Amino acid sequence: MSDENRFLYDIAHAVDPLGDLEEEAEKAAKHNRAKVGSARPTSLLYTYGPGAIMDLPQFTIMPTGLDDWDRIWARRDSTPPQIHAPRLRDVVRMTLRSPDVQLRPYPWQPKKHTRSAEGNDLGVPARVFPQWLRCTGCDLLGLLSQFDYRNTHPYRTDLAVFEHAKCTGRVGSGARKAARRTAIPARYLLACPDGHLDEFPYDLWVHRGRPCAKAELPTLKMVDRLAGKGASAVIHCASCDLRRPMNEAQGEVGRGKLPQCRGRHPHLDAFEPKGCTNQTRLMLVGASNLWFPATWSIIVMPDSPQEKADDLADRVRTVLGDNLAMFRDQPAVIRALLATGKVDVTKLSEQELEDVLQAAAAPTDTPEQQEQKLRDWDPVDLLVPEWQHLLREFHGHRTEEPKSGLTLAKRERGPELRPEITRVLAVERLRKVNALVGFTRIDDMDRVGDLPRRLAPLTRTSRPGWTVATEDRGEGIFLQLDENKVAAWEKHVEDSVVWTHHREAHRRNFERRFSETADKVDHLTRLKPPRYWLVHTFAHILIRELALTCGYAAASLSERLYAWPAADGREPSAGLLICTTASDSDGTLGGLVQLSDPTRLQQVVNSALRKAARCSSDPICAMRTPQDPEDFLHGAACHCCVMASETSCERANRFLDRRFLLNLPGSALGFFEPHE
Structure with a gap:
């Protein structure tokens, strides 16, 4: 060894x-x-x-x-290509406990024609x-x-x-x-x-x-x-x-x-x-629980000034390596070395370059600090910058950011669009980056999050230098819900008997699946709040309805949910992004974005909610509530009405309940008002 x-x-x-x-x-x-x-x-x-x-x-x-x-x-003589996503790269580094991890695409090169030899190596x-x-x-x-x-x-x-x-x-x-x-x-x-x-x-x-x-x-x-x-x-x-x-x-x-x-x-x-x-x-060999990927993903947003500075310092540190300390006091040599490494610092003044070098030379976290940072980190932190950018007002009808590729267009609210929906954006172009950090067997990663040893490594080295990632390009529709109405509704749900049953079912589920650590972790820290159940269920019925008219199969549509209560330094959120992406093309065809048109969107939303009011499995589905010893993590939801494919759902069809959308028989917990 x-x-x-x-x-x-x-x-x-x-x-x-x-x-x-x-x-x-x-x-x-x-x-x-x-x-x-x-x-x-x-x-x-x-x-x-x-x-x-x-x-x-x-x-x-x-x-x-x-x-x-x-x-x-x-x-290859050339340096392997890298995928630019600093926000995701930093999370991957923290997860893998390695400060130098870069994101690389799969080793592939397109061919000019079928019988050509490009990329054979x-x-x-x-x-x-x-x-x-x-x-x-x-x-x-x-x-x-x-x-x-x-x-x-x-x-x-x-x-x-x-x-x-x-x-x-x-x-x-x-x-x-x-x-x-x-x-x-x-x-x-x-x-x-x-x-x-x-x-x-x-x-x-x-x-x-x-x-x-x-x-x-x-x-x-x-x-x-x-x-x-x-x-x-x-x-x-x-x-x-x-x-x-x-x-x-x-x-x-x-x-x-x-x-x-x-x-x-x-x-x-x-x-x-x-x-x-x-x-x-x-x-x-063909078992579905033989391999579960552990991945992180982001929708790439324009970098903030601080993110740009941090990314430049990181690239300087990576390119210079030991030369950073050796030529620290020789700016001309530093500039020449960076030019060789294709890091452009020609527009930086001497003081600005010094600030970058100082940031690049800063000591990395100790193993103890890394472990503490990983324990304190919340995956929601990956979503906060996206939510903040999608809420940002911009001049004109349309905005395009060349580097990230993100293109947003405002959409007016149709006269019959549900009043609970306050903001609609057509995401005409987006770039999604996904990175692999490991995998598990027998149980999915969300079931073994408290047991790091169960995350199988991708390399034999303890400090990998890179991991594989993909870039997906596509389109989507963003909807924001009224925060005041969501907050009032959430308080009402938390005091209900149905939520008590869901909370107890989650406790039983958590204790059985996290048997080795359940006594050390409060299960409520893993239970998604009612607003998440609401946004999640709403996203699923929209995916089902959009698939009928957008030209993409339901399995090709995916959800990105923004649903968390207020916390220290973090505003509350209640919204969703339904998107479709492709990793091996320049984008998608625009069929989904077309449905953000005010007239079409209100028809989609109203039709989705109308269909969600009934299920072919009712009344069994409509009245389903987990009772001891049951530990399933859904209520009035089944494959006939709400549940979606694995490629569409980020939570494996957990945390779903139609009663949180509409008032079903025997329940008055619906968020959306009755609509004729």
Whole structure:
């Protein structure tokens, strides 16, 4: 283990797909190609990031940790590009406890035409995982080394395949000539709540923890006649004829038969130095809880003067490095070095440059200060600058900020628009930046926020220099609710029986999910206030209605909620932004912004509220309230009326209740007045 790594790692086994490709080319033989597929940036961030398992047509792969990506970037002479989002970058640095983290896009370059070679040396490195494969012809269960890999077609990555070269078919099917048969991944894994993942030990499983009595390297087979029916396979040792079904590993009883976690991070090709004390759980390759991304995102707003100064000081510190202290008293040398690093300080006076250098030379926080800052930080702080800017008055009908790309246009209120809505903006252009800071397994990040060890790392180093990010461009509609009415309504809801039930359900939910830390944290600090439930539910019914006429599917629309009460140094908020973005284009088509027209918007809002008054599951849905021992975090809400897709909702369909929008039968908690 090297000094810079915090895991047990053998650098001799480093993932280097292009290096392997070059070695194959030197043999002057028909070589296997390095590229095995492609994916959009959003899917690589939210579904198939480092540590996740991606399904390819013939096998599965796992994108590696960011350390291995550096080999890809190093093949270019130029400095890797960076994404400019200082506000997000600072939060990522705090979360990763590393003062030098930069935001980089995925390693990719567009091609001039289909057969051109631009960008062939860029891509996301990955390893085959799991590395146990099963022959589809004879059920042979073995490691990669027992199968042949073939990927020779330059334009058909879908043909890349592992094959059993001398498959003779299943026993009892008669004598057959040896032929090549496709091998597919064996679909069982072992997962750990702390983010570890490991191969399933099939040889130890079938022999119940002992070596095979007949062979040192036994021949295993996976007999599976009910594919897709859970743990339905049977592991058979052809050497000693022992059999053991995989369904013995399922459930609470089966968990006791599984081995203890080894602390393995396959995306880092590394192990925890001190191992892991957790009990493993059986996991399927395609399970939805195998990988949950931990991300932060912002809508990029124009930088304030202080943010501009801080960003310049940071770029100066990054470019100069040790030269900052060495040439601190030589402004001419400093200017020359910064010019080489493409940091423009030509317009700064000597005093202004001195102020920048002083800020750049300021000492970074100690580890203790970093931990304290992280404990005190509230994710709402990411949203406050956005809310403040969206409320800012501007001259004229339209304003455009070139650097951030944010373009806002005022919209008049239609005569029939609900009076509770006080401000409408058409967000004609916006830029959203998303950064990955880690991932969890088994439970989503919001369930393990008090347990930092469960956030699996993206690198082997304890102080990463960068993390991957994406830039999304698109459009949206911003609505602000009347703060005075929201405050009065919120006080009324907090005194209601329904809110008491929601609060108790949240307490039960919190204590069960945060079992290791629930006694140290007040669950009310995690319960969203009534105004959040109101804004959240309103956003969902708007997404459903907008999707009918804007030209985008509901899953392509997402919400950004601004709903928090007044706090120290923070004004209250009650508003929402419904937007659609794309990460691999210059923007969107404008169909959503068109619906901000006063006449159209009032029709959308009125129609959405009218439909929310009834649900096909009523009266069950309308009167749903969690009762002990229930711990669900929604009330009058279901997939028939309010709930949205994962890509649209920022809270996984929690904190929703139609009763907070409208007066439903048996309830008088609606925020919006009855409207004919």
